[in-house]
Structure formats: C-alpha cells, structure tokens
C-alpha cells in the first residue's frame with residue numbers, strides 16, 4: 001500500500017502547498033480519494049469565520065472505523081494494528097492485529113448497543129492506556145456515539161463537570177489503572193463523580209487491576225460479561241459483523257475538553273470526515289510513515305495527541321501503532337529506550353518535557369539499548385529548547401534521524417506547522433513551515449499583520465490562521481457562541497491560536513508559547529483561572545493569582561500567590577492543604593509548584609490584578625517591573641518581592 005497524497009520532496013511540498021492555497025477544494029478532493037466513502041461529497045468546503053460555520057466534504061457519508069479497520073482487513077488483517085506494552089516490563093505484551101481489532105470493536109459496539117447507546121449519545125471514557133480503551137473509542141465511532149475521553153489524572157469533580165457539560169449518559173471505565181509504581185482507582189473516582197448524578201444510565205467496567213470496586217445494581221456492569229454476550233450475538237460461522245453506522249461528514253466524532261483562559265474547560269468538537277482526512281494526511285506526511293513501520297507515540301489517549309496519532313491517524317493509514325501503558329521513568333529512566341529496542345520502533349513521538357526529564361538521568365539508561373531501528377523522532381506539546389533538541393538528536397537519533405517539531409492544538413485536530421521528516425528542513429527550536437492547507441499570519445494587538453522585523457530580522461506577533469483546514473474545531477459542545485468568542489472574535493476573519501510566534505526570513509515559524517492566561521505545564525494545557533478557582537475553594541483562602549514561571553523540566557511551572565485569612569502557624573501544612581484541595585477539584589496535574597502567602601495582590605484602581613508584575617517576580621525579575629504607577633497600593637509589590645520563593 002502506498003499513499004497517493006504523500007509528499008516526498010521539497011519541490012513536491014512547495015507544489016502541494018501552492019495548490020492547497022490556490023484551490024483548496026480540488027486539492028483536498030484529491031487527497032480525500034484515498035479514503036473509503038459510503039457516498040462522496042457534494043461540496044468540498046463551505047465556510048465563514050464569522051459565525052463560525054465550517055463544513056468539509058458536505059453531503060458525504062462515511063464511517064471512520066471502516067477507514068481504520070474494515071478497509072485494511074483484506075491486505076493487513078494479520079498485521080499488527082496495535083502493539084501494547086504493559087506498565088510492568090515483565091508482563092505479557094499484546095499484539096492486536098487488524099482482524100482482531102476489528103472483531104473487538106464490533107463486539108464492543110454490540111455491547112454499547114445492548115446497553116442502549118445510540119447515534120449521537122455521549123459516552124465518557126475514563127480508562128488507563130490498555131487496548132480496551134482503543135476498542136471503546138472505536139466502538140463509539142462505529143455506532144456514531146460521541147466519545148469524550150477524560151485523562152486518568154483528572155479528579156472526580158473534573159469528571160462530574162465534564163459529564164454535566166456533555167450531558168453524558170454512559171461511562172466506560174476500569175477498576176483501576178497502572179501508571180509506574182501507582183495503581184489509580186479509576187472506578188472509585190467515577191463513583192465519587194457520580195454522587196448525585198441522575199443522568200448516567202450505565203457504567204461499563206473493565207477489570208485491569210482487580211482492585212475492589214462497588215458495583216451498583218442496575219447501573220454498573222462488567223465489560224467481560226457484556227463482551228461474552230455480544231460475541232455470541234455477532235459471531236456467526238466465524239464471521240464477525242457489526243455494521244458501522246452511516247455518518248454524515250459533519251456529524252460529531254468526539255468531544256475533548258481543554259483549558260482556556262476562563263475557569264471552565266471547553267468541549268472541543270471534531271467531526272468525522274475532516275478530522276479523518278487531516279489526521280491521516282498529517283500522520284503520513286509529517287512522519288513520512290512507510291507501511292510496515294512501528295510508530296510509537298508516547299502520549300496518553302486522554303489528550304488530543306493520543307486521539308490523532310495513536311489511534312485515528314495511524315489506523316486510517318493502516319500503520320502499526322505502539323501503545324504504552326506506563327511512564328518513561330518507571331521502573332527506570334531507560335524504559336522508552338528499552339521499548340524502542342524490544343519492538344524495533346521506527347518512529348518515536350514524545351514531549352519536550354519527557355526529553356528534558358530523561359536527559360537529567362544522563363546516558364547510563366541508554367547503555368545496552370539498540371536504537372538503530374529509529375528512523376524519525378518527533379516532539380509536540382510545547383516549545384523545545386535547543387539543548388533538549390540536540391540531546392534527542394545526538395543520543396537518540398544518533399544524528400541520523402530527522403526530528404519533526406509539530407506545533408498544533410486540541411482545536412486543530414492535527415499538526416499545522418511542522419517540518420516533514422527528511423523532506424523539508426529542520427531547525428532546532430523551530431516548528432518551521434506550515435503544512436499544506438494551513439495559512440498562518442502574525443498579527444499585532446489590533447489584528448494588523450506585522451511587517452516590521454525586529455533587530456534579529458524576525459517578525460513577531462500573535463499567531464492566527466487565515467482559512468480553515470479539514471481538521472479545524474467546529475464548535476464547543478453545547479455553546480457555539482463560546483467557540484466564536486474564544487477563537488474567531490479576537491481578530492476579524494481569523495482563527496486565533498492563543499500562541500505567540502516568530503517568523504524568519506525563510507518563512508519558518510517558532511512558537512514562543514501562550515499569550516493568554518493558559519500555561520503549558522509538562523506539555524499539558526492548564527488555565528490559570530481554573531487553578532485559581534480551585535485554590536479559592538479552600539477554606540481560609542481569600543484570593544489567589546496563578547502565573548507561570550520557567551521550569552527546567554516541565555517547561556512552565558505554576559506559581560501561586562495566595563491571600564490567606566487565618567493565622568496559619570505552619571505555612572508548610574497550609575500549603576499541603578491547598579495542594580490537596582487542588583488535587584481534589586482538578587487533579588494532581590494542576591498542583592502549583594510554589595505557593596507564596598501574601599498580604600495583598602497588585603491591583604489597578606479598577607480592581608484588575610496586574611499579572612505582568614506577578615509573572616516577573618515569579619520569574620525572578622525584581623527590578624524592572626515596568627510601570628507600577630497605576631497600582632492601587634504599590635507597597636504590596638515590595639511585600640511580594642521580599643517573600644519570593
């Protein structure tokens with residue numbers, strides 16, 4: 001099998017880019033020919049950013065799982081779709097062939113149907129990184145239910161908020177999940193999230209850790225029992241069948257919650273056809289995937305990277321995708337390299353945070369690991385510093401593997417700016433060129449395109465995109481206006497990414513990070529307002545302000561300034577109480593790294609917190625704080641400076 005849309009040279013890239021911009025409809029129509037459609041489209045693209053209303057492949061009918069599974073059965077049926085590496089290196093590896101994956105997905109689709117799930121229903125999936133998670137996701141897609149996967153690190157409260165927002169009626173979970181040395185009691189967290197919930201009809205529980213769980217009669221059922229029953233229903237004469245639901249190109253495929261600058265996460269909605277085309281196209285082109293290669297994306301399926309580059313993109317391309325249950329540092333910091341060696345991995349795709357953290361362990365963990373199978377390295381999630389880039393290049397790729405720095409977002413469905421491995425040039429720290437179909441523009445505060453270069457000959461501005469690509473966000477679930485104000489209202493007729501960027505004389509882009517109140521901690525997006533809300537829920541906290549500061553491993557760390565109204569004799573204990581509160585409200589991923597107790601926060605006369613000042617102090621800058629004359633009480637700044645952690 002080969003990919004007719006694969007770009008194989010720099011010249012082809014420039015041609016494809018030009019076509020995609022000059023005549024997007026005919027360009028994407030030709031790419032879309034690769035896929036399997038029940039009915040082809042009436043119109044390739046219809047859009048305006050005003051509402052916004054974006055339709056790709058209007059009128060087309062398809063089911064994404066027929067593209068991920070059925071289509072491959074004849075040629076690739078016995079080839080591995082998913083290779084699963086368990087948390088414990090001694091445990092049994094599971095190899096799921098395309099045939100087997102198809103069978104399990106059909107079976108679980110039947111389970112969902114038996115339990116009352118219908119097209120358009122929302123199914124929340126809260127599981128560890130096991131093959132059953134892939135079955136559950138794809139089974140939803142097969143019957144046209146909308147999946148909402150929630151990362152296993154989120155708290156009961158966060159789950160409850162997401163269930164409520166999506167009006168989800170079904171949950172698929174596990175008793176527990178293994179992650180490094182920890183067992184996470186997923187079902188217990190779900191039980192807490194469901195206290196008082198009257199909407200949930202069914203919870204399907206897979207046994208992974210055999211931890212005691214309470215199964216509520218009439219609501220909770222075991223995965224294993226349900227699957228056994230379904231198998232008997234759908235398997236006749238050794239032929240498995242569960243017909244895929246016919247979906248409209250623009251029917252929602254999934255919801256994925258992500259942080260923004262307000263206190264409440266947004267349910268980003270992606271639809272069937274455009275997302276399928278975009279993830280597959282970018283997977284093949286960015287990584288230059290060759291059939292037969294083993295692709296290892298280390299992300300969790302609870303994040304968009306896992307959705308797009310463990311599941312949908314690779315599977316639509318008939319690739320072999322490695323899925324890892326554990327973490328890079330357990331049982332030791334050589335784990336990823338051991339996996340590369342063991343499974344002869346060809347492509348590894350990870351976050352700069354992981355690279356920096358592994359770099360910190362030196363070269364010992366690499367000893368005795370054969371990394372010669374590697375062909376391509378990738379990074380995603382945050383800017384990569386040059387030191388980490390070079391370490392990755394020298395010690396992992398042995399200077400023979402191109403590194404792709406892929407910039408994208410939950411909202412973009414797949415990579416937008418990235419070099420194509422070995423095809424377009426790389427530049428350390430730079431995401432480089434836009435993928436065909438993507439038209440970036442840098443604008444100033446007023447939305448005017450920047451044209452003045454700085455002293456280094458670079459353009460600098462807020463990164464926007466001028467026109468839709470197939471994988472663009474369609475709406476935020478249940479609240480289209482929110483989608484408009486968040487992404488399409490800041491600058492007229494532009495999609496605003498929330499990121500700042502540089503552009504060099506070659507047209508390469510370097511993403512500098514968020515320009516809004518969203519932080520990027522270990523490659524995970526966290527809204528400062530959300531963390532503040534959680535801190536403020538702790539009794540005794542009067543007010544708080546959270547800002548980011550440079551963190552050697554995590555990229556950004558969370559620095560919280562807290563006004564506390566009780567005489568707390570023990571700062572350390574109070575800090576722990578606050579951390580416990582944040583863990584309970586959001587999850588451990590949002591715990592501040594530093595908490596400084598302060599008497600007051602720097603506010604303007606109109607009561608707005610001057611975060612710029614707090615950010616500078618957190619960064620260690622105490623002298624040039626800029627103009628503080630508009631502050632209501634400039635004395636608080638000295639107090640904060642003196643108490644800096």
Ligand code: WTA
Nearest residue numbers: 380381382383405406407408409410511514
């Ligand atoms: C940041 C993850 C620099 C950026 C796929 C973006 C990056 C946010 C890169 C989206 C990169 C992602 N270089 N920054 N290669 N990739 N980012 O939604 O700030 O979890 O807006 O999607 O991560 O995070 P999200």
